[in-house]
Amino acid sequence: MASTSIPVKMKHSRYHLGRLLPPITLAILGFLTFVPLIMLLQLSVKSEQQMADSMWLPTWPMRFQNYDRASRIMLPYMINSLTFVVGTTTISIFFSVLSAYALGRYSFPGKEFLYMAILGLMMIPGILTLITRFVVVVKLSMNNSNWGIWLPMAAGSQAFQIIVLRTFFASLPEELFEAGRLDGAGEFHMLGMIAIPLAKPILTTLIVLQCNGVWNEFIWPIMVLRDPKRYPAILGILRLRELMLGVRDPGAEFAGYVIAGLPLLLLFAFSSRAFIRGLTSGAIKM
Amino acid sequence: MTESTVDVDARTVAQTMTRPRTALAETWRQMKRRWYCYLMLSGTFALLITFAYYPAFSAVYHSFTIWDGFRPETWVGLANYREIFTSDTIFRQAFVNMLLLSTWQVIRAGLFPLLGAALLYRIRSERWAYFFRLLFVLPIVVPGVVGIQVWRQLFEPNIGLFNALLKAFGAQPLGWLNDPKTALPSLMFMGFPWVDGVGLLIYLAGFLAIPIEVIEASIVDGASSWKRFFAMELPLIVPQIRLIVILNVIGAFQNFGWQLLVTRGGPMGATTVPAWEMYHQAIDSGRYGVASAIGTVLFILIFTMTLINNVSIRSNVEYQAH
Numbered sequence: 001m002a003s004t005s006i007p008v009k010m011k012h013s014r015y016h017l018g019r020l021l022p023p024i025t026l027a028i029l030g031f032l033t034f035v036p037l038i039m040l041l042q043l044s045v046k047s048e049q050q051m052a053d054s055m056w057l058p059t060w061p062m063r064f065q066n067y068d069r070a071s072r073i074m075l076p077y078m079i080n081s082l083t084f085v086v087g088t089t090t091i092s093i094f095f096s097v098l099s100a101y102a103l104g105r106y107s108f109p110g111k112e113f114l115y116m117a118i119l120g121l122m123m124i125p126g127i128l129t130l131i132t133r134f135v136v137v138v139k140l141s142m143n144n145s146n147w148g149i150w151l152p153m154a155a156g157s158q159a160f161q162i163i164v165l166r167t168f169f170a171s172l173p174e175e176l177f178e179a180g181r182l183d184g185a186g187e188f189h190m191l192g193m194i195a196i197p198l199a200k201p202i203l204t205t206l207i208v209l210q211c212n213g214v215w216n217e218f219i220w221p222i223m224v225l226r227d228p229k230r231y232p233a234i235l236g237i238l239r240l241r242e243l244m245l246g247v248r249d250p251g252a253e254f255a256g257y258v259i260a261g262l263p264l265l266l267l268f269a270f271s272s273r274a275f276i277r278g279l280t281s282g283a284i285k286m
Numbered sequence: 287m288t289e290s291t292v293d294v295d296a297r298t299v300a301q302t303m304t305r306p307r308t309a310l311a312e313t314w315r316q317m318k319r320r321w322y323c324y325l326m327l328s329g330t331f332a333l334l335i336t337f338a339y340y341p342a343f344s345a346v347y348h349s350f351t352i353w354d355g356f357r358p359e360t361w362v363g364l365a366n367y368r369e370i371f372t373s374d375t376i377f378r379q380a381f382v383n384m385l386l387l388s389t390w391q392v393i394r395a396g397l398f399p400l401l402g403a404a405l406l407y408r409i410r411s412e413r414w415a416y417f418f419r420l421l422f423v424l425p426i427v428v429p430g431v432v433g434i435q436v437w438r439q440l441f442e443p444n445i446g447l448f449n450a451l452l453k454a455f456g457a458q459p460l461g462w463l464n465d466p467k468t469a470l471p472s473l474m475f476m477g478f479p480w481v482d483g484v485g486l487l488i489y490l491a492g493f494l495a496i497p498i499e500v501i502e503a504s505i506v507d508g509a510s511s512w513k514r515f516f517a518m519e520l521p522l523i524v525p526q527i528r529l530i531v532i533l534n535v536i537g538a539f540q541n542f543g544w545q546l547l548v549t550r551g552g553p554m555g556a557t558t559v560p561a562w563e564m565y566h567q568a569i570d571s572g573r574y575g576v577a578s579a580i581g582t583v584l585f586i587l588i589f590t591m592t593l594i595n596n597v598s599i600r601s602n603v604e605y606q607a608h
Contacts, residue, residue: 098326108317
């Protein structure tokens, strides 16, 4: 009897341990993942004296006025970033919708060639064209202007957006458009009235993905924008120290880092599904 | 006889004359009928020609020249490539570093999110699964530059967290990014514990796509959690692993954020990579020809990787079909 009860008991306890192991491991991994963020947040509400006393442990009182100071300095950079995001996304979605619609709904001479020319871009990494793209922008006198950000970055996302949208437009049933054609709707009219409303979820994903990408981009703006006043928020945070005009306030610098990331947190909060769908759709992204 | 051959010749000549003409006319007619398609595509192609096709050709062409980016170039054949590959310069160090960094990137991006996803897949409670998923996904929205700035603080030799911890445990503080010996390992350590949210979501989607009957059958058979993972789940998410590996190789070859913002490739070339050398050669030294050659080499490497990946996917599909 004893010989049978022991294995049963062991199996029972192993079952419990087996159930507890995943959540405990995940909690530890999750905590470690958040350590840098927790550190950033606690540093952002400290005074310089509090940092000198205890850099890596929280102190009281929390100085939320750091955020006041940082947000005042960050505001123009946030506006720069917003300009880049809105301009790039508008231009690139406008052109990729038109192209994807033409390639997805119509047959015309040269269509295969043009589509292959777009698909082939997926095989060209951004690093190959980085330097020569910069030369083109300088030759077109677009450096140090919004156009130097808008147009090249819009061009960079055309291939991915067109491939995704073309597949969707091609999958729409022809009857929808037949009905429109009978009503005498023009081709552009049908794009606006039938195709775009149906593509809303995909467009949301593409827009959210691009907002995230443009907000986070820093290599291209460093190259193109000679005047640091035009920098996006993500580069503005690197200038916080000099912008505070000699008054050392490291807490406000850290607050500035948090502020530069907040718009993306908001974007995520309002569109987490589209956000996640976009980021995990990297299968055909390079 | 001669008459008839002439006749045949004349006929075929006439045919070949008219057939292409009508085909051409037909094409032209269709092009006119679908004029709006070309209008719709014109914006995209204006953008692509200016900022993608032309720069790509320009980069490959100028890789064979000495060029300052703006004045006329001088053709030098393979001299730039010779400098990159044979002379005993910083470039060798850069490619070695890239190899180390990208190998590690593949390991960390392949393994740790997989561990996270496999554990998450074993959480029975829906609410806890949601909580943990959010926990790992949320850090995705932290901008890369912010991440670099924060980790830079953690590495800081005098007041940084890591040296504070080492001192608290009575160990010798390290130079981290300031010491040529520890700079590259420090870059690799960044992001610890490396459970990347995007990778985790891709793996999790793979796990969730496994038919529930397969899992149930193995539980009925009494397979342990470990055995189930290695025997059933792992083989079924090979496509996800492959995707993550290729995306991360391509990303790692092109990444030079830390070098641009913090290390400038130093100290003493310890953290330099080809992508950074490319940027540095062009923007800081005006050697656009050498930079183009580095870009072309990276392009060939990435292109080859992608091709190998595509070919192996195709052969894999064929295998499954049989």
